[in-house]
Amino acid sequence: xxxxxxxxxxxxxxxxxxxxxxxxxxxxxxxxxxxxxxxxxxxxxxxxxxxxxxxxxxxxxxxxxxxxxxxxxxxxxxxxxxxxxxxxxxxxxxxxxxxxxxxxxxxxxxxxxxxxxxxxxxxxxxxxxxxxxxxxxxxxxxxxxxxxxxxxxxxxxxxxxxxxxxxxxxxxxxxxxxxxxxxxxxxxxxxxxxxxxxxxxxxxxxxxxxxxxxxxxxxxxxxxxxxxxxxxxxxxxxxxxxxxxxxxxxxxxxxxxxxxxxxxxxxxxxxxxxxxxxxxxxxxxxxxxxxxxxxxxxxxxxxxxxxxxxxxxxxxxxxxxxxxxxxxxxxxxxxxxxxxxxxxxxxxxxxxxxxxxxxxxxxxxxxxxxxxxxxxxxxxxxxxxxxxxxxxxxxxxxxxxxxxxxxxxxxxxxxxxxxxxxxxxxxxxxx
Numbered sequence: 218x219x220x221x222x223x224x225x226x227x228x229x230x231x232x233x234x235x236x237x238x239x240x241x242x243x244x245x246x247x248x249x250x251x252x253x254x255x256x257x258x259x260x261x262x263x264x265x266x267x268x269x270x271x272x273x274x275x276x277x278x279x280x281x282x283x284x285x286x287x288x289x290x291x292x293x294x295x296x297x298x299x300x301x302x303x304x305x306x307x308x309x310x311x312x313x314x315x316x317x318x319x320x321x322x323x324x325x326x327x328x329x330x331x332x333x334x335x336x337x338x339x340x341x342x343x344x345x346x347x348x349x350x351x352x353x354x355x356x357x358x359x360x361x362x363x364x365x366x367x368x369x370x371x372x373x374x375x376x377x378x379x380x381x382x383x384x385x386x387x388x389x390x391x392x393x394x395x396x397x398x399x400x401x402x403x404x405x406x407x408x409x410x411x412x413x414x415x416x417x418x419x420x421x422x423x424x425x426x427x428x429x430x431x432x433x434x435x436x437x438x439x440x441x442x443x444x445x446x447x448x449x450x451x452x453x454x455x456x457x458x459x460x461x462x463x464x465x466x467x468x469x470x471x472x473x474x475x476x477x478x479x480x481x482x483x484x485x486x487x488x489x490x491x492x493x494x495x496x497x498x499x500x501x502x503x504x505x506x507x508x509x510x511x512x513x514x515x516x517x518x519x520x521x522x523x524x525x526x527x528x529x530x531x532x533x534x535x536x537x538x539x540x541x542x543x544x545x546x547x548x549x550x551x552x553x554x555x556x557x558x559x560x561x562x563x564x565x566x567x568x569x570x571x572x573x574x575x576x577x578x579x580x581x582x583x584x585x586x587x588x589x590x591x592x593x594x595x596x597x598x599x600x601x602x603x604x605x606x607x608x609x610x611x612x613x614x615x616x617x618x619x620x621x622x623x624x625x626x627x628x629x630x631x632x633x634x635x636x637x638x639x640x641x642x643x644x645x646x647x648x
Contacts, residue, residue: 269354269365272426274516275434277365277385279422280394281349284383285371287418288317291344317342319418322384322397324411340398348372349381350441353517362388362413366399370445375481377445387421388413394421432488435511436501439521440483447473455512455520455528462527462564476560483507505558505595505619524559526552529639537639543603546610546633549641550598553631554616558595562588570634573644591647592627594618609634 286292290306290313299305314333317340318326325331331339353368367383382399395413413419443450448470451459463469473480487502499511513519522528537548549568556565562585566574569584578584601613609632616627628648635641 269356269516271431271516272424273356273363273365273387274351274354275424275426275430276387276389276394276421277354277367278349278351278434279424280385280387280396281351281367281383283422284317284320284396285343285347285349287313287320288340288342289344289346290342292346313342316418319416320394320396322386322395323414325397345373347378348441350438350445351517361390362386372441372445375444386413389421391415392421393419395419428490429488432490432499432501433485435499435513435519436483436485436488436503436509439509439511440480443473444477444481447477453519453521455522458520458522458528462524462561468563472560479560506597507555507559524555524561526555527564534639542605542610542635543612545635545641546603546612546631547600549633549635549643550600550612550614550631553643554596554598557588557592568640568642570632570642570644592616594620594623596627 286294290310294316295306295308295313296304297307299307311333314336318331318333318336321331321340325339329339349369349371351367351369355366357364357366363386365385365387367385368380369382370380371378382401384397384399386395388394391413393413393415439453442453448466450473451463451466451469454463454469459469463472483503483505485501486504489500491498491500493512495514497513499513501509501511503509508525510522510525511519512522525533533548537545540548553565553568556562563581565588566578566581566584569578574584578587595618596616597619599615599617601615603613604611612631612633614629614631616629618624618626629645630648631643631645633641633643
């Protein structure tokens with residue numbers, strides 16, 4: 218082989234090696250991994266272990282319900298028919314105590330030497346049904362079994378009886394759990410995770426996590442928290458919504474107190490779930506066609522709007538902008554009727570023509586008094602004749618009680634002027 222060919226081959230080899238080295242250097246590098254006790258973890262990769270899944274939340278909620286039921290000495294677990302006409306306790310007191318001990322954290326039991334003779338020093342038994350409202354959950358680890366710090370309160374007969382926190386361990390692999398009631402100074406402690414020993418009583422209750430159950434859970438939780446916490450629940454309202462509709466905590470509290478009975482009787486009949494900007498949006502509708510919007514970043518981090526009209530959604534704006542005047546009038550009437558159905562007399566009063574408002578009602582308090590008598594039920598609307606008198610629109614409507622309790626319909630004429638920025642003012646006459 219002559220010298221020229223040798224130089225050429227060497228040059229080609231060098232070029233190939235250089236290209237290969239450049240290519241290797243340009244391959245995207247994986248994140249560094251560290252090995253710890255047989256586990257491979259990606260360095261610099263942060264994971265929020267506090268993220269609670271809806272399934273975990275449901276299981277925790279059901280475990281606490283089970284614990285409260287087991288520690289209710291008058292529960293149907295223990296009480297029933299005796300003989301032909303009798304009714305009484307079917308089991309011995311020791312059976313109830315031992316059943317409750319089976320649910321407790323085993324380290325807690327051993328440390329305090331809890332048995333059937335002293336368990337009442339550590340567990341609050343009751344003789345009435347109790348409910349538990351979860352206000353927050355902190356997940357303490359990722360592995361199974363998982364441990365949770367649960368904050369909330371026990372309610373009874375629509376009254377908050379006491380605030381109570383729990384330390385709960387879920388062994389999802391084996392379908393069992395343990396629970397430990399916490400004192401206030403225990404909330405920030407770290408608890409060692411230990412295996413749970415399976416027994417006859419500590420099975421995790423079966424839960425079904427589907428769209429309907431999730432929406433029903435949120436609806437009932439919001440309803441119960443409003444009833445129990447009253448004016449204090451305002452912190453869970455969307456900030457912009459609260460400021461625009463209620464303005465002050467006092468006004469919000471007054472609204473809740475006036476409408477507690479109606480709120481207590483609300484039921485979910487329809488729902489829609491959307492995903493917006495990484496949050497779940499639950500639009501819930503009650504039997505009176507009132508809309509509630511819950512925007513949830515996580516299961517326990519959510520904000521609430523109690524109506525669809527205080528802050529208009531984009532879909533409404535698009536539809537309104539593309540509508541002719543008659544359709545806009547109908548949309549505004551629908552909004553006003555929703556205010557009445559929602560007992561939002563402040564908003565319904567503010568859209569009235571000022572002259573009409575002063576002549577007929579004088580004050581918001583007088584308007585509320587008159588409207589409660591004139592419209593005591595919840596109504597759906599049927600639309601009749603429509604007139605356009607040089608930009609003043611007259612729409613005939615019929616208000617029909619959607620509950621069916623009131624047979625007589627209310628015939629009305631609504632006089633309306635459309636303003637800029639989706640605003641309007643109106644007056645009305647009842648025939």
